[in-house]
């Protein structure tokens with residue numbers, strides 16, 4: 472084994488320049504972990520390829536010497552997918568950060584996989600277009616990492632997930648084959664669409680090296696709303712009204728407890744009373760006066776029928792920000808409590824029952840435990856956070872959250888939901904995959920892995 476490693480290290484020097492190989496222990500440590508916290512990274516080397524060909528050379532050598540490789544994007548992942556725990560050689564896409572061209576006829580951008588997502592958003596604006604996948608980590612995440620995790624975010628309701636915006640991919644498989652997939656064709660009925668397998672594959676089938684993303688026109692005028700309700704079922708009724716009658720872009724949910732953390736963190740006042748049980752921040756794309764009237768009418772009727780008990784509509788950009796900060800600050804506001812995070816999804820038709828069951832679990836927690844939940848309610852996606860009590864040891868906190876995780880995942884199984892809505896499986900959810908996927912599905916996934924990576928050198932030990 473050591474001999475293989477030595478040979479790999481020797482041969483890689485003939486493929487890459489000295490500057491493309493990082494050997495300092497301290498630097499390797501930085502690249503060895505993503506934003507999850509349960510695993511300690513121990514990568515053995517970091518490589519910075521500049522091109523698809525160089526990625527192919529790295530994979531060929533890894534195959535020859537049976538060396539595990541870890542694809543690394545912006546390392547903002549929350550599932551330890553980009554954490555090296557098997558002394559892998561880390562392949563960072565960081566230097567593959569070129570935007571090659573804007574293709575006007577297709578309103579798309581062709582770029583390397585290591586481009587930071589925000590740079591794609593900024594480039595889109597130069598052409599009066601938007602790349603609409605947006606979330607709190609897009610300032611650091613890579614487009615390749617977004618594809619590998621099929622990232623979602625706040626506007627999935629209107630714009631879908633990353634999958635919906637990819638028109639071509641170049642990947643290098645674990646067999647060191649270069650595949651150019653999908654080729655930006657709007658229509659192609661020639662058998663299996665292999666690009667779809669790589670979207671969400673978390674680096675387990677191949678390293679994504681080039682991506683073409685579609686862009687779209689920005690909304691004409693966005694109006695933000697803040698709504699309060701005393702029941703989930705009423706909030707869902709309001710959601711369906713907005714979904715059916717307006718161009719709804721986002722419908723984000725949080726509890727009174729989550730709101731309190733957010734307000735304490737921002738030191739701002741809530742524009743409406745902060746004493747109600749549930750809140751929603753919503754965004755609607757308003758094209759004309761009639762759209763605006765419909766939006767107002769739903770709000771008034773919802774208040775009349777007491778589906779909501781309080782609400783406000785933004786009048787300007789500052790008020791938009793005030794409303795959205797309430798939702799967007801929640802994660803940061805609980806960070807100091809070292810939360811254990813879960814990111815689950817159920818069908819919308821099961822959401823109300825799921826939340827009822829979840830609240831029952833919360834009521835059974837020991838007094839010093841707090842569970843804060845919020846999320847993309849229109850997608851049936853909740854972020855569930857167990858906060859670490861003051862003075863609790865790491866060991867006993869871990870025992871408590873592992874117990875709670877199993878109870879939550881039992882509920883997920885009951886409602887045929889997902890134990891990972893948008894953060895992937897990585898190592899964090901690996902032991903719980905069977906709560907969302909059947910044995911047959913997992914077996915087929917393993918067979919697919921064998922086709923693209925027969926020597927198991929790409930992200931070994933991840934997902935299953």
Ligand SMILES: Cc1cc2nc3c(=O)[nH]c(=O)nc-3n(C[C@H](O)[C@H](O)[C@H](O)COP(=O)(O)OP(=O)(O)OC[C@H]3O[C@@H](n4cnc5c(N)ncnc54)[C@H](O)[C@@H]3O)c2cc1C
Nearest residue numbers: 544545546547548552606613615616617619622623674679
């Ligand atoms: C504050 C915060 C908020 C977040 N909010 C959201 C959210 O709303 N929605 C959401 O979906 N996610 C969210 N995330 C999670 C994370 O940002 C996404 O999963 C993101 O897509 C990861 O991209 P990355 O470049 O950082 O990938 P990394 O973390 O580097 O890697 C993620 C996985 O992809 C693989 N990978 C990376 N690059 C490649 C490549 N080029 N080829 C093949 N495999 C590759 C890695 O091996 C790993 O398995 C959030 C994270 C943070 C810290």
